Amino acid sequence: MTRVFVYGTLKRGGGNHGFLARQRFVGEARTHPGYVLYSLGDYPGMVQEATDQVGVTGELWEIDDSVLQQLDELEGVAAGLFRRITLTLAPPHDGSTVTTYLYARNVAGQTRIGPNWHE
Numbered sequence: 001m002t003r004v005f006v007y008g009t010l011k012r013g014g015g016n017h018g019f020l021a022r023q024r025f026v027g028e029a030r031t032h033p034g035y036v037l038y039s040l041g042d043y044p045g046m047v048q049e050a051t052d053q054v055g056v057t058g059e060l061w062e063i064d065d066s067v068l069q070q071l072d073e074l075e076g077v078a079a080g081l082f083r084r085i086t087l088t089l090a091p092p093h094d095g096s097t098v099t100t101y102l103y104a105r106n107v108a109g110q111t112r113i114g115p116n117w118h119e
């Protein structure tokens with residue numbers, strides 16, 4: 001099992017949420033400051049931004065390793081679209097290390113949307 005922080009189309013109500021349908025929802029979650037979202041059209045990408053004071057909101061899920069592999073394919077990890085990293089979350093989920101998808105390409109010219117993604 002792996003704990004994954006999702007902030008975009010994988011959230012409940014999101015277009016890719018079906019991948020998590022049989023997995024365990026742990027709770028709403030937020031990163032520490034230093035991360036922001038950019039809109040990439042149909043989905044957001046999270047990047048590190050040292051000056052950010054807020055962080056990114058999303059959901060914490062506990063998922064099977066087979067599903068994690070599916071998510072890596074979905075997010076284009078091998079293709080270099082997203083990179084899977086580990087981070088620690090803000091309270092109340094602080095102290096646990098989780099995995100998440102960081103956007104791996106340049107966001108120059110994209111729209112910065114801050115802490116929340118809504119479809």
Ligand code: PCA
Nearest residue numbers: 006007008009010043101
């Ligand atoms: N899917 C992943 C990363 C961006 C996206 O839309 C997620 O929901 O966390």
